[in-house]
Amino acid sequence: MSDLSILLLDTEPRTHNRYLVLAIADALRRHPAVRRVHVAGHADALITFAEQGFDTLVAFGGARAHAHVVGRLAGLARTSVLWTTEDPYELEANVRGAKTFDLVFTNDRASVPAYGGRARHLPLAASSIFHDLAVLDDDTRYRYDLLFIGTAWPNRVATLNALSARLPRDVKFKLALPWNEHIGQPALEDETLVTDWRCGNRDFALLANRSRVVLTLPRSFSSARADQATGSTPPPRLFETALAGGYQVVVSPEPETAEYYAPGSEIALCSDEAAAIEAIEAALTSPERRIERARAAQARTQAEHLYDHRVATILDAVVEDRRTQTLRPLHGTTPVRTVLMLTHNRMGYRPGGGVEVYQELLTELGEPYRILFLFPVVDDGCWSLRLEGPGIAESYACGAVTPPLSTDPFVEGLFQRILFEHQIDLVHIHHLMHVPLSLPLIARACGVPTVYHLHDHFLICERWLLLDHAGRFCDVVNRGADQCDACLVAANNYPPGSKARRDGMMTLVTEAIDAFVTSTPKTARYLQRFFPGLPAERLCEIAMVAPSAPVPSVGSGLKRKRDTDRLTVAILGNFAAHKGGLQAINLIRSCEAYPIHFKVIGRIEDQYRDLIATFRPDQVSVTGSYEQHAIGGLMAGCDVSLHLSTWPETFVIALTEAWQAGLVPIVTDIGALAERVQDGVDGYKVSPDDPGSVRNRLIGLHYDRARLARMQAAIAQKSFPSVDDHLETVRALYDRLIAARPVRHNRIPSHLRNGFDLRLESLGFRTNAPSWTSAAIQWDEAAHPAATPLAAVASTHVRPMPDLPDAFRRLPLRPIRRSECGWSLDVMRADDRLNRSLDLSPVAQGSIFLRGWLHISGPAPKALYLRLTGRCGTSWVTLQSDLRPDVAKWYGEPAAATSGFTGQIEVAGMAFGHYALALIQVADHQLRVLDDIASVFIAPDTEALARFVPEPRKILNGPLQNITLRHSLPEDMDATTISPGQLWAAEVEFSDASPRLPKELFAVLRSSAGEAWRAPVLRIDKRTVRIVASIPNIDPSTCTVLLAEPHSRNLRILATLFQTRIAAPS
Amino acid sequence: MNFVSAISLAGPHVLVTSTFPDTLNRNPGIRSDLAEGFAELLGVERVIQSPLELAVSVIRASRPDVVVAVGSLVPDLSDLRELRRAADAVGAVLIFWLTDDPYEFDYAFKADLYADIVVSNDSWAAQHYRHPDIHHLPLAAAPNRHFRPICPVAERETVMFFCGVAYPNRIALMRRIDDFLSRHVVEILGAGWPDTLRCAVNRRLTPAQMADYAAAARLTLNIGRDLDVANRRLSLPQATPGPRTFEVALSGSTQAFFVTGLEICEHFEPDTEILLVDGAGDIARAIERSLDEPEAIETIARRAQARALREHTYRHRAARLLDFSRLTVPA
DSSP: OOOEEEEEEESOSSOSOHHHHHHHHHHHHHSTTEEEEEEEOTTTHHHHHHHTTOOEEEEEEOSSTTHHHHHHHHHHOSEEEEEESSTTTTHHHHHHHHTTOSEEEESOGGGGGGGTTOEEEOOOOBOTTTTOOOOOOOGGGOOEEEEEESOOOHHHHHHHHHHHHHSOTTOOEEEEOOOOTTTOOOOOSOTTBOOOOOOOHHHHHHHHHTEEEEEEOOOOOTTOOTTSOOOSSOOTHHHHHHHTTOOEEEESOOTTHHHHSOBTTTBEEESSHHHHHHHHHHHHHOHHHHHHHHHHHHHHHHHHOBHHHHHHHHHHHHHHHHHHOOOOOOTTOOSOEEEEEEOSOOTTSSOOOHHHHHHHHGGGGOTTEEEEEEEEEEETTEEEEEEEETTEEEEEEEEEOOSOBSOOHHHHHHHHHHHHHTTEEEEEESOOTTSOTTHHHHHHHTTOOEEEEOSSSTTTOSSTTOBOTTSOBOOHHHHOSTTHHHHHHHHHOOOTTHHHHHHHHHHHHHHHOSEEEESSHHHHHHHHHHSTTSOGGGEEEOOOOOSSOOOHHHHTOOOOOOOTTSEEEEEESOBOGGGTHHHHHHHHHHTTTSSEEEEEESOBOHHHHHHHHTSOTTTEEEEESOOGGGHHHHTTTOOEEEEOOSSOOSOOHHHHHHHHTTOEEEEESSHHHHHHOOBTTTBEEEOTTOHHHHHHHHHHHHHOHHHHHHHHHHHHTOOOOOHHHHHHHHHHHHHHHHHHSOOOGGGSOTTOOSOOOOOTGGGTOOOSSSBTTOOOOOOTTTOOOOSSOTTOOOOOEEOOBSSOOHHHHTSOEEEOOGGGOEEEEEEEEETTEEOOOTTSOOEESSEEEEEEEEEOSSSOOSEEEEEEEETTEEEEEEOEEEOOHHHHHHHTOGGGGGGEEEEEEEOTTSOSEEEEEEEEEEETTEEEEEEEEEEEEEOTTOOSOBOOEEOOSOEEOOOOOOEEEEESSOSOGGGOEEOTTOEEEEEEEEOTTSOOOOSSOEEEEEETTSOEEEEEOEEOSSSEEEEEEEOOOOOSEEEEEEEEEEETTEEEEEEEEEEEEEOOOO | OOOOSOOOTTOOOEEEEESSOTTTOSOTHHHHHHHHHHHHHHOGGGEEEOOHHHHHHHHHHHOOSEEEEEEOSOOTTSOHHHHHHHHHHHTOEEEEEEOSTTTTGGGTHHHHHHOSEEEESOHHHHHTOOOSSEEEOOOOBOHHHHOOOOOOGGGOOEEEEEEEEOOHHHHHHHHHHHHHHTTSOEEEEEEOOOTTOSSBOOBOOOHHHHHHHHHTEEEEEEOOOOOOSSOTTTOOOOOSOOHHHHHHHHHTOEEEEEOSOSTHHHHSOBTTTBEEEOBHHHHHHHHHHHHHOHHHHHHHHHHHHHHHHHHOBHHHHHHHHHHHTTOOOOO
């Protein structure tokens, strides 16, 4: 009989004793009732169990850690087994969690009653793969007289001191006494002994085998609760030592020890130190008898105490359970199936495009599907996750906006909670922008199938349109990644190595996704060429659908009013750079001599508005933004459509809409456009950035109306999937994935409201730093426990000083060149907001936080300071040193570990304005200065952030005043673009000649489209006002920033501060 | 994942590269040593070595049968994905020989993603990999860099030599023997030693100097490392002796090896090829013996050197790597 398929899980992802699981797996594999065994990790346990048809779960460890995942796993198993290892110390949690399991075994006999009859006793054991060593017959071959390896509990150290004092001086001890800060370093009286070392379990067995006596001392937890019983069953070391051939002297043995080994003939059990000394001396002076007992203990172990024996006990119980078990009903299959749309935005929040429209279409999937949306919302430098769905509208604060993240333990735990609490059956990812890339891995660990919709190329590159820093298409799959670092440095200011770090993380992410939905075959093939490991069966082609049904009067070819004297060309969709905006402008210019009219249907990006306005009305007409349902009507009378995207689009709904309206499209020969159009049959293809070819095609169609008609006739024959067809295909995909891996929702223990603590690290993965844009490599000791949002790292505030301390003030300054040092400013936060753009100074109202390192070869620095140089003088701040073993490692110089610094600077009382920051190291009797590491705009003593609100009043010119302006944006505003959400601080000082400041005064932002927003200013004195505000969410445009006062029912301008461009929200 | 289908009778073509860029690599010597080990086995014309930065283009150009990448998996900026793709493109077997286990075991998952065959420098860490084709192979010594002719121990002025980074476990041991060592001519060098240790001097040595110093010392102390970079998931202790063990043997110095496990006995015979020590008393006794019985200490050094030449050079490791890839060539 060998029919059991067993999945074995160590319930503790982080453990010092993983070898126990390896030993049990080895024993399971040798048992005749077992067909196959898989040792799973938390990343793959649920998915492996479901997909590979396992029937039995053995959860080894306890029921406390990751109880939700383990409970869900138990729900999948025909027989679920829990074997605890930490009773009685974790008895309470284990008893609670044990209810999820069919069979429970506890490592501690005294704990059995606590389980109310549900648990059996099963001690740990020894392993034939790690511990089985021949007993040495020759006493001279033993290397040590006395071996003890164990934590340095004070009682143990005291016993070892007593033994050392009373045993003969030539007894050779071998001791390892690992300690921690709670129990302190062991104070051994024999100072020649070296005890600060550790070894693996196999080495322990080898050492036991070569030791005449292996000592076992009781452990006493100084932190144990008084009412907590100590265990009655000995730990596995007892069995391991015996199998390794070590002769054991056990002091204060657990009550059961004598049941496993016969005192006297197999083992020495001693009630106190005196008895132990006697036993040790006897063992050393009578080697034959000792070796005989060691051999007897080993034989007993081989006969009774191997994992093979324990496994046999478990499997007997499993078989019995199977025999008596009635067929278990399928738990948790509920009539409702909940799909979580994980996306970057939802309609009604930030301006969007086709993705936002499409997502909403999926809410029409109908029963049994319930659709929820989870997406990031950024506001005022902080972000939150927003969960929306029928009857659900919740926001979860996630802290300050950070650079793009690979992992964020807080968000990962939150995501797990949402998956469980909202009983998610499937996650459909439309975008991973603005959320940690790890979320698909968390979904997989929770057993939830995931679909990723390829709306663009985000999985391949952070520049998801595959347009490089210069706006050109980057064919990264074919040309390789050599250019990637340079591009990301130039375009995003990410340090070298960022692309490889991101790709490494994305390799894990793509492996975790069950299906990639592509609208066209080539988009998926491109992805697959970038990630060659992706199996073809995970790629699923579902043609995108136009959300609005075609207008029958247009699509059916009924009579339309078309002007035969001119060719009308529709430019569909957003008029933007990546949609070929510049090419379209040049095309229109080059066609001015011909009767060709261009109709711009869609939103025009700000940079093109003025240019388009220069064309004659007979050349160009503009409809502007439109509602989706109106598109058919807007295309009426058009002959041709243009789709001149410069990036490899993944579908282009507008192309479908153009065809449905009977238009002949001219498309760029790239991406899905090239795939979908048959050149010369149902459209034309032209090279990207080739307006001349487009012009030739347009002139050709204008003069050859017969050809135009032939092509239109061919297009009329085309058929397109309907919305219903599309939804049916999506539904079939969901059905298939959920059927392959149904999530058992109602097997989760109801008492577990908390404990959602899956992390990327719990899954067995690790990254050098939370963000792939960081070049830092966090070492074990340097990592912070990050159960809270990353922003919430506390630190002591320090205040700036007017000068350096006396001891350093007169030291000579030595400027440090970039070439003679290594440095990095890893983190810079102003008021807990991370500074993401090094081009712009962050604005700090309360504090600045810095963390980084500066390494210069030579003597280690005695002290480190930050110098802040502003308009009104220089201040100095003491920085704390920050141990940076990562820097030390890569420099190969331990001294470089002292290069780290950190500091939280309180800015209250400092002068308002810009400050240049420099690092000062005191070393070698000089001040080593690294200038211009960053700049900051300090706006202390201002009130809370002002808010810009829409201003409906007219803004009139008024009596302009002379002012002096100081503000946080660069002086060269022409070269600068600012984004919504960005902080702006300004101080305006009116000249003495100006009249008194009015009672009410506003800062006003006025866009080129005539819209306006106002915010109150703070009056500092009778001539000075200040404002600190975040830029409101304005459509991209050119804005003028003004100061204005109420005047009658309008506002009147008192001063024009500057003009700037507002970019799309970042 | 690839396995070589047809290798010419003369043996496979091998590319030796690193698992991380040379900008971060403080020990590219291992790569050169291994390449030379392969060259001894296969002939120089069949072996190329390259930093990771150039490995992809070298693979495309030279189309090796086997790619051996040596080093650490920690840096996320190592483009191992591209290395895998390049190996796939030419049908090469990709072997990772990981040299920093168990201290960096948290990154072992990367080996599962990219390598056909994984080889760990540490035997206990190797037990814990999930990769289906995992092997253990200790690091080794390179005759052309580490070998020194043995000079009479009686003529060696330095009684004990040690050079290394002052990890906490090493400092703790040195504190216990500081008084004793300070009474002898010793060279306790390296970096990070606290000022309070009288016997130690913060001075770094080149690999060649290390060999010279070892060759000139009656004893070389061997204390393992206990500093984790990324080992918090399983906290695996080290089991396999580090490369210095083999290098010093080749340099002709008798080693006093501090025991944290007995795998050393598989590589050198205790007492006849290496001295095992467990504490300050053992070290003191070894020093006294080196002064009293220089011939016996010299005999141990000679035996260890012979054993290292016989079993522990990179040529032997190269042969094992070919065994793992089913491309056996006699060592």
